[in-house]
Amino acid sequence: MRLTHPGRHRLLAITTALVALTATPSAVAADLDLSTLTDNVARSGSAATAAGTEAHSESHTVTLLTGDQVTVTAGGAGPDTVSVQGPDGLRADARITRQGEDTYVYPSSADTYVGAGLLDPELFNVTRLLADGYGDTHADGLPLIVSYASAARRKSDATSLPEGATGARALSSINSTALVQDRTRAEAFWSDLTAPAAEAESATAAESAPKLAGGIQKV
Structure with missing residues (x-):
């Protein structure tokens, strides 16, 4: 489900649809130009340009679920950064892809x-997060x-939500x-949400498939 304006009781919906991504070799460069890409992927540890974000604004920052902060700076006549x-x-390593007019980080x-x-x-x-006031x-x-997989699991794990979960x-x-993830505790929330990853290192291939903590099936 699409995000709604923050003035309404917005919730990010759960979806099983995955974004089709086309990977390209890793690249680390300042001001990597994505203006020539269409539904392609770029990777940068510093900055990349992207389209589809309020061109009239100077810069906007949004904190992602992982605690990483993405800053979009208007490029004026050129592409945004x-x-x-x-x-x-x-600086964080991130995969940046553009789907239509939207930029995903x-x-x-x-x-x-x-x-x-x-x-x-x-x-x-990032385009929608900023446009919808997040x-x-x-x-x-x-x-x-x-x-959760079931109502019983939801009830049993209700008291073990990740740190930083409110409301x-x-x-x-x-x-x-x-719930609402407290922006100031986003890193702790992400760490708790992905806690099983550490245990998976010593598990078999089948057992080491990524999973979320606290009985959470999807976010």
């Missing part, structure tokens, strides 16, 4: 989970819906919980 900063304040820490269908790709649609200067958190309320009809 997208820079990615990790939770540690350093996938931090390397989230790629596996998106590919496995555990995270809604729209959580990384930028850091406009919103204190990111509304999410986390789903949780049950959505019993779809075995889910609606």
Whole structure:
């Protein structure tokens, strides 16, 4: 489901659809020009240009589910520039792709989970996040819906939501919980959400498939 304006009770919907991505070799460069790409992918540890973001504005920053901060700077007559900063304040490695007029930024820490269908790709649609008012200067958190395999699992794991989850309320009809991820604790939230990853390192290939913590099936 598409994000709605923050003035309404917005929630990011759960979807099993995956964004079709076409990978290209890794590249680390400042001001990498994406204006010549159409539905293609670029990777940069510093900055990349992207279209489809408020050209009349100087710059906007949005904190992603992972705690990474994406800043979009208007390019004036030229393409806009997208820079990615990790939770540690350093430049972060991220895969940037443009789908139509929208720009998606996938931090390397989230790629596996998106590919496995555990995270809604729209959580990384920077164009829509900013357009719908989820930028850091406009919103204190990111509304999410986390789903569980069953109502019983949702009830049993309701008290073990990731750190930084606020305003949780049950959505019993779809075995889910609606919550808001506190932007200032996004890194801790992501760490708790992906806690099983550490255990998977010693598991078999089948057992080491990415999964989310606390019985959460999808976000």
